[in-house]
Amino acid sequence: MEFSNERPIYLQIMDLIIQQILSKQLLPGAKIPAVRSLALELETNPNTVQRALQELERETILYTQRGKGRFVTENQELLARLAANQRQELMEEYLKKMQEIGIEPKAALRQLQTYIEGGNS
Known part of the structure:
Protein backbone atom coordinates (compact mmCIF):
# COMPACT_ATOMS: atom_id res chain seq x y z
CA MET A 1 0.00 0.00 0.00
CA ASN A 75 -23.24 -4.75 15.30
CA GLN A 76 -25.35 -4.00 12.19
CA GLU A 77 -26.40 -0.59 13.51
CA LEU A 78 -22.76 0.46 13.87
CA LEU A 79 -21.93 -0.87 10.39
CA ALA A 80 -24.88 1.06 8.92
CA ARG A 81 -23.64 4.25 10.63
CA LEU A 82 -20.14 3.63 9.26
CA ALA A 83 -21.53 3.27 5.74
CA ALA A 84 -23.64 6.42 6.12
CA ASN A 85 -20.60 8.38 7.39
CA GLN A 86 -18.52 7.12 4.48
CA ARG A 87 -21.19 8.19 1.97
CA GLN A 88 -21.41 11.62 3.60
CA GLU A 89 -17.63 12.12 3.49
CA LEU A 90 -17.47 11.11 -0.17
CA MET A 91 -20.28 13.48 -1.12
CA GLU A 92 -18.67 16.35 0.78
CA GLU A 93 -15.33 15.64 -0.87
CA TYR A 94 -16.93 15.55 -4.33
CA LEU A 95 -18.78 18.83 -3.81
CA LYS A 96 -15.70 20.53 -2.31
CA LYS A 97 -13.54 19.51 -5.27
CA MET A 98 -16.19 20.65 -7.73
CA GLN A 99 -16.45 24.02 -5.97
CA GLU A 100 -12.66 24.35 -6.10
CA ILE A 101 -12.90 24.30 -9.90
CA GLY A 102 -15.81 26.73 -9.93
CA ILE A 103 -18.78 24.36 -10.16
CA GLU A 104 -21.66 25.03 -7.78
CA PRO A 105 -23.42 22.11 -6.01
CA LYS A 106 -26.53 22.09 -8.25
CA ALA A 107 -24.41 22.08 -11.40
CA ALA A 108 -22.22 19.32 -9.90
CA LEU A 109 -25.36 17.27 -9.23
CA ARG A 110 -26.53 17.74 -12.83
CA GLN A 111 -23.13 16.70 -14.15
CA LEU A 112 -23.11 13.65 -11.91
CA GLN A 113 -26.61 12.70 -13.09
CA THR A 114 -25.53 13.08 -16.72
CA TYR A 115 -22.48 10.93 -16.03
CA ILE A 116 -24.56 8.21 -14.38
CA GLU A 117 -26.97 8.20 -17.30
CA GLY A 118 -24.09 7.56 -19.66
CA GLY A 119 -23.22 11.05 -20.92
CA ASN A 120 -19.74 10.94 -19.32
CA SER A 121 -19.20 14.67 -19.95
Missing part, protein backbone atom coordinates in the same frame (compact mmCIF):
# COMPACT_ATOMS: atom_id res chain seq x y z
CA GLU A 2 1.19 3.49 -0.83
CA PHE A 3 0.72 5.89 2.06
CA SER A 4 0.13 9.60 1.64
CA ASN A 5 2.22 12.13 3.54
CA GLU A 6 -0.92 14.22 4.14
CA ARG A 7 -2.32 12.10 7.00
CA PRO A 8 -0.81 9.88 9.70
CA ILE A 9 -0.27 6.32 8.50
CA TYR A 10 -2.33 4.79 11.31
CA LEU A 11 -5.37 6.79 10.13
CA GLN A 12 -4.84 5.54 6.59
CA ILE A 13 -4.67 1.97 7.88
CA MET A 14 -7.92 2.55 9.78
CA ASP A 15 -9.50 3.87 6.58
CA LEU A 16 -8.29 0.81 4.68
CA ILE A 17 -9.80 -1.61 7.19
CA ILE A 18 -13.08 0.33 7.30
CA GLN A 19 -13.18 0.27 3.48
CA GLN A 20 -12.61 -3.49 3.51
CA ILE A 21 -15.48 -3.88 5.98
CA LEU A 22 -17.85 -1.67 3.98
CA SER A 23 -16.97 -3.40 0.70
CA LYS A 24 -17.59 -6.81 2.34
CA GLN A 25 -13.97 -7.93 1.93
CA LEU A 26 -14.07 -8.30 5.72
CA LEU A 27 -17.43 -9.61 6.88
CA PRO A 28 -18.99 -9.11 10.32
CA GLY A 29 -17.34 -11.55 12.72
CA ALA A 30 -14.32 -12.04 10.43
CA LYS A 31 -10.93 -12.44 12.07
CA ILE A 32 -8.43 -9.65 11.40
CA PRO A 33 -4.87 -10.74 10.55
CA ALA A 34 -2.33 -10.43 13.35
CA VAL A 35 -0.45 -7.15 13.80
CA ARG A 36 2.83 -8.52 12.46
CA SER A 37 1.14 -10.04 9.40
CA LEU A 38 -0.61 -6.77 8.61
CA ALA A 39 2.60 -4.81 9.15
CA LEU A 40 4.44 -7.06 6.68
CA GLU A 41 1.60 -6.86 4.17
CA LEU A 42 1.37 -3.07 4.44
CA GLU A 43 5.15 -2.64 4.69
CA THR A 44 4.92 -0.51 7.79
CA ASN A 45 5.89 -0.57 11.45
CA PRO A 46 3.95 -3.03 13.68
CA ASN A 47 3.48 -0.24 16.25
CA THR A 48 1.64 1.82 13.64
CA VAL A 49 -0.63 -1.10 12.79
CA GLN A 50 -1.21 -1.75 16.50
CA ARG A 51 -2.26 1.86 17.00
CA ALA A 52 -4.73 1.66 14.10
CA LEU A 53 -6.26 -1.56 15.43
CA GLN A 54 -6.50 -0.16 18.95
CA GLU A 55 -8.33 2.91 17.63
CA LEU A 56 -10.73 0.69 15.69
CA GLU A 57 -11.36 -1.25 18.91
CA ARG A 58 -11.92 1.96 20.82
CA GLU A 59 -14.53 2.88 18.21
CA THR A 60 -16.00 -0.67 18.61
CA ILE A 61 -15.49 -1.44 14.92
CA LEU A 62 -13.22 -4.31 16.02
CA TYR A 63 -13.24 -6.37 19.19
CA THR A 64 -10.76 -8.76 20.78
CA GLN A 65 -11.42 -12.28 21.98
CA ARG A 66 -8.66 -13.15 24.40
CA GLY A 67 -6.32 -15.75 22.94
CA LYS A 68 -8.14 -15.79 19.57
CA GLY A 69 -7.46 -12.39 18.03
CA ARG A 70 -9.37 -9.39 16.74
CA PHE A 71 -12.65 -9.57 14.89
CA VAL A 72 -14.96 -7.27 12.92
CA THR A 73 -17.99 -6.10 14.86
CA GLU A 74 -21.28 -7.83 14.17
Whole structure:
Protein backbone atom coordinates (compact mmCIF):
# COMPACT_ATOMS: atom_id res chain seq x y z
CA MET A 1 0.00 0.00 0.00
CA GLU A 2 1.19 3.49 -0.83
CA PHE A 3 0.72 5.89 2.06
CA SER A 4 0.13 9.60 1.64
CA ASN A 5 2.22 12.13 3.54
CA GLU A 6 -0.92 14.22 4.14
CA ARG A 7 -2.32 12.10 7.00
CA PRO A 8 -0.81 9.88 9.70
CA ILE A 9 -0.27 6.32 8.50
CA TYR A 10 -2.33 4.79 11.31
CA LEU A 11 -5.37 6.79 10.13
CA GLN A 12 -4.84 5.54 6.59
CA ILE A 13 -4.67 1.97 7.88
CA MET A 14 -7.92 2.55 9.78
CA ASP A 15 -9.50 3.87 6.58
CA LEU A 16 -8.29 0.81 4.68
CA ILE A 17 -9.80 -1.61 7.19
CA ILE A 18 -13.08 0.33 7.30
CA GLN A 19 -13.18 0.27 3.48
CA GLN A 20 -12.61 -3.49 3.51
CA ILE A 21 -15.48 -3.88 5.98
CA LEU A 22 -17.85 -1.67 3.98
CA SER A 23 -16.97 -3.40 0.70
CA LYS A 24 -17.59 -6.81 2.34
CA GLN A 25 -13.97 -7.93 1.93
CA LEU A 26 -14.07 -8.30 5.72
CA LEU A 27 -17.43 -9.61 6.88
CA PRO A 28 -18.99 -9.11 10.32
CA GLY A 29 -17.34 -11.55 12.72
CA ALA A 30 -14.32 -12.04 10.43
CA LYS A 31 -10.93 -12.44 12.07
CA ILE A 32 -8.43 -9.65 11.40
CA PRO A 33 -4.87 -10.74 10.55
CA ALA A 34 -2.33 -10.43 13.35
CA VAL A 35 -0.45 -7.15 13.80
CA ARG A 36 2.83 -8.52 12.46
CA SER A 37 1.14 -10.04 9.40
CA LEU A 38 -0.61 -6.77 8.61
CA ALA A 39 2.60 -4.81 9.15
CA LEU A 40 4.44 -7.06 6.68
CA GLU A 41 1.60 -6.86 4.17
CA LEU A 42 1.37 -3.07 4.44
CA GLU A 43 5.15 -2.64 4.69
CA THR A 44 4.92 -0.51 7.79
CA ASN A 45 5.89 -0.57 11.45
CA PRO A 46 3.95 -3.03 13.68
CA ASN A 47 3.48 -0.24 16.25
CA THR A 48 1.64 1.82 13.64
CA VAL A 49 -0.63 -1.10 12.79
CA GLN A 50 -1.21 -1.75 16.50
CA ARG A 51 -2.26 1.86 17.00
CA ALA A 52 -4.73 1.66 14.10
CA LEU A 53 -6.26 -1.56 15.43
CA GLN A 54 -6.50 -0.16 18.95
CA GLU A 55 -8.33 2.91 17.63
CA LEU A 56 -10.73 0.69 15.69
CA GLU A 57 -11.36 -1.25 18.91
CA ARG A 58 -11.92 1.96 20.82
CA GLU A 59 -14.53 2.88 18.21
CA THR A 60 -16.00 -0.67 18.61
CA ILE A 61 -15.49 -1.44 14.92
CA LEU A 62 -13.22 -4.31 16.02
CA TYR A 63 -13.24 -6.37 19.19
CA THR A 64 -10.76 -8.76 20.78
CA GLN A 65 -11.42 -12.28 21.98
CA ARG A 66 -8.66 -13.15 24.40
CA GLY A 67 -6.32 -15.75 22.94
CA LYS A 68 -8.14 -15.79 19.57
CA GLY A 69 -7.46 -12.39 18.03
CA ARG A 70 -9.37 -9.39 16.74
CA PHE A 71 -12.65 -9.57 14.89
CA VAL A 72 -14.96 -7.27 12.92
CA THR A 73 -17.99 -6.10 14.86
CA GLU A 74 -21.28 -7.83 14.17
CA ASN A 75 -23.24 -4.75 15.30
CA GLN A 76 -25.35 -4.00 12.19
CA GLU A 77 -26.40 -0.59 13.51
CA LEU A 78 -22.76 0.46 13.87
CA LEU A 79 -21.93 -0.87 10.39
CA ALA A 80 -24.88 1.06 8.92
CA ARG A 81 -23.64 4.25 10.63
CA LEU A 82 -20.14 3.63 9.26
CA ALA A 83 -21.53 3.27 5.74
CA ALA A 84 -23.64 6.42 6.12
CA ASN A 85 -20.60 8.38 7.39
CA GLN A 86 -18.52 7.12 4.48
CA ARG A 87 -21.19 8.19 1.97
CA GLN A 88 -21.41 11.62 3.60
CA GLU A 89 -17.63 12.12 3.49
CA LEU A 90 -17.47 11.11 -0.17
CA MET A 91 -20.28 13.48 -1.12
CA GLU A 92 -18.67 16.35 0.78
CA GLU A 93 -15.33 15.64 -0.87
CA TYR A 94 -16.93 15.55 -4.33
CA LEU A 95 -18.78 18.83 -3.81
CA LYS A 96 -15.70 20.53 -2.31
CA LYS A 97 -13.54 19.51 -5.27
CA MET A 98 -16.19 20.65 -7.73
CA GLN A 99 -16.45 24.02 -5.97
CA GLU A 100 -12.66 24.35 -6.10
CA ILE A 101 -12.90 24.30 -9.90
CA GLY A 102 -15.81 26.73 -9.93
CA ILE A 103 -18.78 24.36 -10.16
CA GLU A 104 -21.66 25.03 -7.78
CA PRO A 105 -23.42 22.11 -6.01
CA LYS A 106 -26.53 22.09 -8.25
CA ALA A 107 -24.41 22.08 -11.40
CA ALA A 108 -22.22 19.32 -9.90
CA LEU A 109 -25.36 17.27 -9.23
CA ARG A 110 -26.53 17.74 -12.83
CA GLN A 111 -23.13 16.70 -14.15
CA LEU A 112 -23.11 13.65 -11.91
CA GLN A 113 -26.61 12.70 -13.09
CA THR A 114 -25.53 13.08 -16.72
CA TYR A 115 -22.48 10.93 -16.03
CA ILE A 116 -24.56 8.21 -14.38
CA GLU A 117 -26.97 8.20 -17.30
CA GLY A 118 -24.09 7.56 -19.66
CA GLY A 119 -23.22 11.05 -20.92
CA ASN A 120 -19.74 10.94 -19.32
CA SER A 121 -19.20 14.67 -19.95
